[in-house]
Amino acid sequence: MAPTPTGKLVASSTGHDLVLTRLLSASLAEAWAEITDPERTAKWFGAWEGEAEIRVQLGFEEGSEWADMQILECERPRRVRLLSVGEGGGWDVALELEPEDVATELRFIMYGVDLAQLGEIGPGWEYYLDQLVAAKTGAELPDFNDYYPAQREFYAGLANDAG
Numbered sequence: 001m002a003p004t005p006t007g008k009l010v011a012s013s014t015g016h017d018l019v020l021t022r023l024l025s026a027s028l029a030e031a032w033a034e035i036t037d038p039e040r041t042a043k044w045f046g047a048w049e050g051e052a053e054i055r056v057q058l059g060f061e062e063g064s065e066w067a068d069m070q071i072l073e074c075e076r077p078r079r080v081r082l083l084s085v086g087e088g089g090g091w092d093v094a095l096e097l098e099p100e101d102v103a104t105e106l107r108f109i110m111y112g113v114d115l116a117q118l119g120e121i122g123p124g125w126e127y128y129l130d131q132l133v134a135a136k137t138g139a140e141l142p143d144f145n146d147y148y149p150a151q152r153e154f155y156a157g158l159a160n161d162a163g
Contacts, residue, residue, distance in 0.1 A: 002150030003130060003142070007122045009162045014092075014112030016162050018122060022106045022129050024136055028097055031104035032077035034136055035095050044131040044141075056084070060131065060144070106132070115159040122155030123148040 009016045024031045034040050038048050046059035052071050058064040073081035073094070081094040092111040097104050108129060113121060127147040134141050 018110040044135040118159040119152040119156040123151040
């Protein structure tokens with residue numbers, strides 16, 4: 001059964017931003033480590049290396065090449081913003097953390113999302129964020145086939161409503 005999509009489009013100065021949230025059963029410091037420690041990110045997103053200029057390799061996509069990214073902002077332990085530019089376009093994404101009572105809310109933002117590609121982009125980020133939750137809790141990692149194409153229509157609908 002396909003997971004329920006959670007993404008929202010927010011109008012912004014860059015067009016539209018895709019926003020997804022997840023609640024992590026972790027302290028703020030632990031959640032920060034989950035999104036910035038290369039050993040931890042390898043379990044749900046991919047390996048990375050470097051400092052301000054980093055290289056990332058998606059760990060769950062067959063034949064994934066290393067991609068160059070730049071850390072635009074780093075406000076420990078609450079926010080990191082990354083920029084990648086590649087042949088297929090660029091990503092401008094931020095991960096923001098907000099402590100809750102006994103957990104931490106993760107807010108993922110993709111700035112200036114291409115509405116024509118939202119049907120493909122949205123399910124991918126849903127998958128990766130659910131991978132993070134599963135890796136953190138020790139649950140079985142989700143299967144991408146449960147996200148795409150099942151969530152494509154939802155995200156295409158968001159794009160149509162915004163366009």
